Amino acid sequence: MAGNSFGNHFRIITFGESHGRAIGAVIDGVRPGFPIDIAEVQKELDRRRPGQSTVTTPRSEADRVEILSGVFEGRSTGTPICMLIWNTDQRPAAYEKIKEMFRPGHAGYTYLAKYGISDYRGGGRSSGRETAARVAAGAVAKQLLERRGIRIFAYTKEAGGIEARRIDFAEIERNPMRCPDPESAKRMEELILAVREEGDSVGGVVEVVVQNAPVGLGEPVFDKLEADLAKALLSIGAVKGFEVGNGFAASRLKGSENNDPIYRDEETGRIRTRTNNAGGIAGGISNGEDIVVRIAVKPPSSIRKEQETVTVEGKAAVISVGGRHDPCICPRVVPVAEAMVALTIFDHLTRFQLLRKGGKLRDLRDTVDQIDHNLLLLLSERQAVVRQIGEVKKKRGRKIGDKKREREILRKQLSVARDLGLDEAFVTELLHAVFHLAKTTQKQARRGKTR
DSSP states (O other), X not given: OOOOEEXXXXXXXXXXXXXXXXXXEEEEOOOTTOBOOXXXXXXXXXXXXXXXXXXXXXXXXXXXXXXXXXXXXXXXXXXXXXXXXXXXXXXXXXXXXXXXXXXXTSSHHHHHHHHSOXXXXXXXXXXXXXXXXXXXXXXXXXXXXXXXXXXXXXXXXXXXXXXXXXXXXXXXXXXXXXXXXXXXXXXXXXXXXXXXXXXXXXXXXXXXXXXXOOTTOSOSSTTOHHHHHHHHHHTSTTEEEEEEXXXXXXXXXXXXXXXXXXXXXTTTOOEEESSOTTTTEETTEEOSXXXXXEEEEXXXXXXXXXXXXXXXXXXXXXXXXXXXXXXXXXXXXXXXXXXXXXXXXXXXXXXHHHHXXXXXXXXXXXXXXXXXXXXXXXXXXXXXXXXXXXXXXXXXXXXSOOHHHHHHHHHHXXXXXHHHTOOHHHHHHHHHHHHHHHHHHHHHHHXXXXX
């Protein structure tokens, strides 16, 4: 069977079946020396795992990840990284009554017709369970991207026809729908629970935003960035549609309405667009604006409602699928979508960096400018968090400054600096400046100042 690998310079291959002993992924293309945080990988898997809430399947998989190779003492060795996740709550007996029938919406018929064999236990390789391996691999890609200031956010934009009316990234992980609008999330949840009682399911739309991606990712012909993102996201079993920027809405606009006016930002010197109808991609190449894509997620096919089907022998039958299934897959698709986008972006970033080696001075300076811009964005984000810490300390009567914590941060970061070949004296001076800024920011927060 072909088609189990993804990527070019940064490649993954996934393995395992829904009700087999284990699933997992092998990553090839990680340079040696990168810190790999297994806790962050587990955190992403916990976001995808079943049994999280009333709007997901009650199947109880811990999804504990084990790294078998490619990482030593918390750092990549440059060899393939193999990650394994054991299946611990398989119940193949739930499929015994329907093993001779094709489930509507599933791959049983096409699988059998193509390969002459089909794993009826939850769909085997075609099961959504396979996406746990993608999330594990994507978690590594996300860590590598975040080191460059590139952030990825996905969320349920719509479910059952109910749409999020406002976007607040801070709200995404605060409700079981992973919706950035808490009011819409509540309405979505109520609808899904009602539909579940009817033995049915609903679909929705998941939106993904990539922040701080550099200009230049993607190729102008067959490997357009949006083309590779489309392949990555449409490879998720439940996804039936893809769009970037205005997407299909662009077909109903005039060119004057859909084009993004271009200007030069006098403060940063960067070329920008005043709107982002293109979704951060022009001519197949990222333009430095937020990359915005959306995917249509179908209603889960396994439902209790009776449906017409046939047996493997072609006899007419009626099927009702029992077992443990999601009434809406959108909340669990969110981390999978982030993972596939991260894998695609990092693969293109690797190509981009190879292209830039030995490039023109102007191109190299543009790259440095982008890195400097990302550093400032991260510093601003750190200040915002520090300001919140100052407010919490004020409420609890805690003093500003923590020498012990500063020493611990310095110790950890100097270890990273040594591995990266950075000057330790410079890093020490830089961190002391950051500590000073944090104290100043917290003092301002106590006085009620916003800056």
